[in-house]
Amino acid sequence: MDSRIAVLVAWVIFGGLLAQYLYTPFPENAKHPVKQRFSRAMVRVMHDIALIGSSLGLGSEVNITRRVSELNTLFSREPDDGTLWVEDKVFDGVQVRVYTPRGLSVTPSPALINIHGGGWAYLDIDGYDAFCRRVAKHANIVVISIDYRRAPEYPFPVPLDDCVTAVKYFISNAQKFNVDQNRIGLTGDSAGGNLAMATALRLQKEDVPKLKLLSLMYPTLQSFDLNLPSYLENPDRRSTSFCMKDTLIHCMQLYAFGNEPLTSAMIKNIHISKEDREKYSKYINMEMLPSKYRKERVTSEVAPTTSGTVKGVDTSIFLNPYFSPLLASDDDLRKLPKTYVMTADIDALRDDGFLLANRMKTLGLDLDHEHMEGLEHGFVLFFYYKSSLDYIENYSTYLKKNL
Numbered sequence: 001m002d003s004r005i006a007v008l009v010a011w012v013i014f015g016g017l018l019a020q021y022l023y024t025p026f027p028e029n030a031k032h033p034v035k036q037r038f039s040r041a042m043v044r045v046m047h048d049i050a051l052i053g054s055s056l057g058l059g060s061e062v063n064i065t066r067r068v069s070e071l072n073t074l075f076s077r078e079p080d081d082g083t084l085w086v087e088d089k090v091f092d093g094v095q096v097r098v099y100t101p102r103g104l105s106v107t108p109s110p111a112l113i114n115i116h117g118g119g120w121a122y123l124d125i126d127g128y129d130a131f132c133r134r135v136a137k138h139a140n141i142v143v144i145s146i147d148y149r150r151a152p153e154y155p156f157p158v159p160l161d162d163c164v165t166a167v168k169y170f171i172s173n174a175q176k177f178n179v180d181q182n183r184i185g186l187t188g189d190s191a192g193g194n195l196a197m198a199t200a201l202r203l204q205k206e207d208v209p210k211l212k213l214l215s216l217m218y219p220t221l222q223s224f225d226l227n228l229p230s231y232l233e234n235p236d237r238r239s240t241s242f243c244m245k246d247t248l249i250h251c252m253q254l255y256a257f258g259n260e261p262l263t264s265a266m267i268k269n270i271h272i273s274k275e276d277r278e279k280y281s282k283y284i285n286m287e288m289l290p291s292k293y294r295k296e297r298v299t300s301e302v303a304p305t306t307s308g309t310v311k312g313v314d315t316s317i318f319l320n321p322y323f324s325p326l327l328a329s330d331d332d333l334r335k336l337p338k339t340y341v342m343t344a345d346i347d348a349l350r351d352d353g354f355l356l357a358n359r360m361k362t363l364g365l366d367l368d369h370e371h372m373e374g375l376e377h378g379f380v381l382f383f384y385y386k387s388s389l390d391y392i393e394n395y396s397t398y399l400k401k402n403l
Contacts, residue, residue, distance in 0.1 A: 193219025
């Protein structure tokens with residue numbers, strides 16, 4: 001065979017394999033199918049770099065993923081246009097970043113405290129710097145970003161404790177930042193949404209002014225039932241969403257234990273006893289989901305008959321409402337401030353948000369639920385999507401009206 005033809009054939013084969021590796025099918029209602037496939041491919045590449053690096057002894061999968069994510073942050077950095085004062089500070093031992101518009105239209109100002117996502121382990125405040133800058137400018141409010149200590153080095157409850165400490169400090173010292181302590185909101189996305197709701201629950205027991213708003217974007221709200229339809233629609237790396245059941249199980253264990261002792265049991269959804277499933281089924285029930293998302297129930301293997309341990313591991317943490325806020329009592333939900341929940345269509349966590357929204361609506365609580373059709377988990381940070389830019393504009397307008 002002619003050498004040039006051989007080279008061409010090799011490139012065609014390589015290109016075909018690369019395309020198969022990078023390609024992910026998206027549903028017909030996808031808002032930005034080409035860009036969404038690109039986003040999914042980049043996350044897959046980052047994941048595989050971390051796996052290969054850890055297998056070569058270059059570091060842990062968590063630390064390599066963190067380093068690769070930092071490179072991605074460089075490309076999404078928001079230029080400093082001089083409209084904000086941005087300062088790194090320490091709130092009672094917790095690192096934070098403060099964004100203050102130079103031309104505040106109202107003083108004392110409303111404020112929003114942001115708790116970043118990233119599976120309790122991966123991302124940091126630098127990865128959310130552009131988001132916080134955009135919200136501070138568009139809503140013309142003070143924004144605080146909490147740099148909590150992360151798992152697996154600091155498992156539960158350390159990240160939550162840091163968030164509670166920082167929020168309490170800011171509310172108690174709001175006047176130092178020219179902020180009205182009665183107009184402070186708390187927001188978080190993904191794992192940050194988990195921490196935000198858990199923080200709001202913890203604050204019910206603290207002697208501080210009540211938050212004005214709790215805002216949750218595609219939040220992680222439970223580790224109780226990992227066979228909800230949205231989890232089963234997005235089981236692993238072949239899934240459309242990069243927020244997948246197996247990744248969530250990985251992150252949940254890092255946050256709970258600092259390691260991964262229950263992967264097999266959690267994949268099979270047998271990490272919760274039959275006794276506890278019956279007890280908490282009133283909070284997590286597929287009948288609470290919209291009819292189009294309900295699926296025939298997948299029967300798990302036989303779970304432990306009594307609560308306590310699985311494979312010698314104490315599993316009571318999964319029933320703790322500060323770890324799984326969806327298991328909070330109705331009385332505790334009633335004490336929450338006005339709540340905003342955003343869910344994404346292409347997301348393993350979609351059903352978590354719908355279940356919370358349903359519970360709060362059933363209780364007659366002050367709730368706004370916005371569902372984003374054709375968009376995936378994490379889209380708010382993908383500023384090359386028009387949907388991301390539009391969402392931040394609309395969200396900022398919402399904050400102006402509700403803080």
